[in-house]
Amino acid sequence: MQLSSNLLRFSESETIKMSKLGRELKAKGINIIDLSLGEPDFNTPEHIKEAAKKAIDDNWSHYTPVSGYPELKEAICKKLKRDNDLEYTPQQIVVSTGAKQSIANAMMSILDDDDEIIIPTPYWVSYSEIARLCRAKIVFINAPAATNFKITPEQLENAISDKTKLFIFSSPCNPTGTVYSKDELEALAKVFEKHPDVFIISDEIYEYINFSYSGGKYESIAQFSYIKDRVIIINGLSKGFAMTGWRLGYTASHPEIAKACEKIQAQITSGTNSITQRAAITALEGPLAPTYEMVKEFTRRKQRVAELLKELPNLKCTEPEGAFYIFPDVSYYFGKSFEGEVINNSSDLCMYLLNHAHISTVSGDAFGQPGFIRISFANSMENIEEGFKRIKSGLEKLS
Ligand code: PMP
Ligand code: GLU
Numbered sequence: 001m002q003l004s005s006n007l008l009r010f011s012e013s014e015t016i017k018m019s020k021l022g023r024e025l026k027a028k029g030i031n032i033i034d035l036s037l038g039e040p041d042f043n044t045p046e047h048i049k050e051a052a053k054k055a056i057d058d059n060w061s062h063y064t065p066v067s068g069y070p071e072l073k074e075a076i077c078k079k080l081k082r083d084n085d086l087e088y089t090p091q092q093i094v095v096s097t098g099a100k101q102s103i104a105n106a107m108m109s110i111l112d113d114d115d116e117i118i119i120p121t122p123y124w125v126s127y128s129e130i131a132r133l134c135r136a137k138i139v140f141i142n143a144p145a146a147t148n149f150k151i152t153p154e155q156l157e158n159a160i161s162d163k164t165k166l167f168i169f170s171s172p173c174n175p176t177g178t179v180y181s182k183d184e185l186e187a188l189a190k191v192f193e194k195h196p197d198v199f200i201i202s203d204e205i206y207e208y209i210n211f212s213y214s215g216g217k218y219e220s221i222a223q224f225s226y227i228k229d230r231v232i233i234i235n236g237l238s239k240g241f242a243m244t245g246w247r248l249g250y251t252a253s254h255p256e257i258a259k260a261c262e263k264i265q266a267q268i269t270s271g272t273n274s275i276t277q278r279a280a281i282t283a284l285e286g287p288l289a290p291t292y293e294m295v296k297e298f299t300r301r302k303q304r305v306a307e308l309l310k311e312l313p314n315l316k317c318t319e320p321e322g323a324f325y326i327f328p329d330v331s332y333y334f335g336k337s338f339e340g341e342v343i344n345n346s347s348d349l350c351m352y353l354l355n356h357a358h359i360s361t362v363s364g365d366a367f368g369q370p371g372f373i374r375i376s377f378a379n380s381m382e383n384i385e386e387g388f389k390r391i392k393s394g395l396e397k398l399s
Contacts, residue, residue: 014366068095099249177320357394
């Protein structure tokens with residue numbers, strides 16, 4: 001079959017692949033512990049579910065405006081003011097089928113063939129692949145573990161060329177859990193100030209899953225007024241409200257970018273579903289107590305994971321400040337083997353752990369950082385305990 005050459009430009013999503021493999025093994029009756037996928041194991045809060053049930057009964061069953069219901073866009077603007085002290089108007093908001101589509105809309109709106117996009121590594125798997133689909137040229141900046149996976153302003157300055165069109169990052173970061181402080185963001189913003197043609201995608205999907213969060217203000221790079229027009233905020237309900245399957249993300253940007261995202265979306269999905277949108281109004285306007293409860297539990301798990309890691313001294317790991325992943329260096333195991341199966345890289349190690357220890361993780365290669373693996377702690381404490389037991393016994397068999 002002669003399919004589009006576009007398919008050769010990008011790879012399958014490694015996060016989705018690992019969870020699919022885990023599901024397939026589970027369907028065969030194998031007891032797999034899935035620490036691959038980053039999704040809260042909590043149920044959506046009751047008041048949000050009730051709002052969705054009511055929306056069905058009230059017949060919110062028609063096409064919605066492509067960029068989202070006006071009341072929802074108002075609620076997003078209020079949220080941005082309440083939580084981030086940022087002023088946006090509804091015409092700057094586009095609601096989409098998950099933050100993933102918001103990122104795709106934004107990249108498609110900005111990138112032309114061979115434009116350069118700067119991506120600090122490690123990065124979330126889909127950034128590079130969507131950029132490749134847009135035929136952009138990727139310039140990676142390596143943020144090593146030694147700097148807690150943060151880039152410096154000097155690195156950013158050196159990476160920018162006259163072809164640079166876009167920069168994308170997440171804070172808290174998937175996969176490392178790194179959170180940029182206000183001062184660090186300001187130092188990067190000062191570099192962008194000197195380069196007025198560069199747009200910045202700020203992926204804030206883990207805004208609430210922030211272990212330094214204590215009712216204080218989340219720091220967004222959009223707060224620096226001299227670059228705000230070029231910042232596209234990405235956020236959504238998947239993580240903070242345990243609503244991954246509902247599919248709701250959004251962008252907050254300059255109105256011209258919003259118009260471009262809407263134009264693309266009108267030809268591709270016509271927007272996300274009406275029931276999710278009605279429920280999202282309740283989520284955004286309602287109490288954040290269930291979110292804080294989840295964050296409390298993620299904090300407890302992070303602490304337990306830190307203890308469990310002490311039993312695995314050959315894994316080197318920085319402590320995450322946000323999101324729900326740890327990202328240890330596993331290179332100690334390269335060259336070791338079990339029954340003739342040699343571990344040459346982190347993909348080999350992930351497959352070995354899946355097939356022999358029945359524990360699913362994701363290789364660091366997918367995040368642009370070979371030598372590491374990502375372990376999600378968005379799972380019950382019981383599964384985390386059992387998962388680490390399996391990782392330990394799997395690793396002990398390698399020699
Ligand atoms: N950005 C990051 C950093 C993510 O980890 C994810 C994973 N869910 C997304 C965006 C996409 O989220 P959504 O479920 O809203 O598409
Ligand atoms: N973002 C989550 C992850 O990184 C979910 C999977 C995905 O959307 O790729 O695991």
